[in-house]
Amino acid sequence: MIEGIVPKALKEVIEEISQLPGYGEKSAQRFAGNLLTMPRGEALQLVDTLKQMLEKIHPCKECGLYTEEELCPVCKDESRDRQTICVVEESFDAFTIERTGKYKGLYHILGGRLSPLEGITAEDLNIDRLVERVESQPIKEVILATNPTVEGEATASYLYNLLADKGITISRIAYGLPFGAVLENADDFTIAKALEHKFKM
Numbered sequence: 320m321i322e323g324i325v326p327k328a329l330k331e332v333i334e335e336i337s338q339l340p341g342y343g344e345k346s347a348q349r350f351a352g353n354l355l356t357m358p359r360g361e362a363l364q365l366v367d368t369l370k371q372m373l374e375k376i377h378p379c380k381e382c383g384l385y386t387e388e389e390l391c392p393v394c395k396d397e398s399r400d401r402q403t404i405c406v407v408e409e410s411f412d413a414f415t416i417e418r419t420g421k422y423k424g425l426y427h428i429l430g431g432r433l434s435p436l437e438g439i440t441a442e443d444l445n446i447d448r449l450v451e452r453v454e455s456q457p458i459k460e461v462i463l464a465t466n467p468t469v470e471g472e473a474t475a476s477y478l479y480n481l482l483a484d485k486g487i488t489i490s491r492i493a494y495g496l497p498f499g500a501v502l503e504n505a506d507d508f509t510i511a512k513a514l515e516h517k518f519k520m
């Protein structure tokens with residue numbers, strides 16, 4: 320970047336976006352550049368939509384799924400199987416599983432995965448609430464559906480050890496995917512199969 324002639328307001332945006340996980344300076348520049356190239360009305364509409372999302376969306380107080388209400392539609396739905404909890408890393412993983420229409424239980428969103436390299440420990444994740452739910456509700460099975468990555472596997476093992484003495488069945492989702500793939504990118508069929516072939520840990 321030619322430091323001297325980049326307008327201050329643009330530089331600030333690029334700096335802030337490049338702080339986001341998965342964004343470097345190049346992708347931040349592209350994002351800012353695209354916004355500036357769009358018709359100004361559309362760009363402002365996009366910014367307004369983002370602002371509304373930030374004001375309205377928060378984690379469900381029960382399971383952590385992103386929702387606009389206090390409780391998400393899954394937690395509110397009395398017809399769901401309330402004895403099974405599927406544990407995922409992010410809300411988007413639950414949205415993906417839900418799209419298959421094959422899963423009728425509850426969810427629990429960890430808000431990430433254990434990652435010593437990134438300094439993410441058990442305290443940073445929504446784990447205490449999971450243990451509380453298992454202990455205080457008539458839960459019979461917990462399905463660990465963290466991603467089949469090194470961190471996802473480590474997180475599943477950690478949770479298994481934590482829940483092993485709670486008198487419940489603990490399953491790990493089976494993957495018809497190469498190790499290292501992520502749930503969010505899998506097709507519906509693969510995810511439906513993975514749930515079908517989950518195995519007891």
Ligand SMILES: [Zn+2]
Nearest residue numbers: 379382391394
């Ligand atoms: Zn919920």
